[in-house]
Amino acid sequence: QVQLVESGGGLVQAGGSLRLSCAASGRTFSSYAMGWFRQAPGKEREFVAAINWNGGSTHYADSMKGRFTISRDIAKNTAYLQKNSLKPEDTAVYYCAADPGYTRVKSGHPAYWGQGTQVTVSS
16 A cells, blocks of 8 residues: 655746655555656646656656656655746646556556645746
């Protein structure tokens, strides 16, 4: 069982940066793939980025490439999403997710979800 708690959301101006954190509990965290998703008001939840169990492989949605970076610290049981050059359209609730399978995270079907953290980008 894995429990996920996101933090680091807030209000930021366009062009600014923000780093989200996802603290995981559970003995098997180090063997799980992690991912970030987001849901904007009135829209469906969409994939942002994923990272495999040891951080050796990452995958991004095309619109996030170059601006967002996913990483993880296994010793701290934490995953991160560094977001740069933020735009108002990045405003959304950002969710952390985890699954033993990297493919399931990339495809948007991870087994475990956090409760989300709000990110608002002002113009």
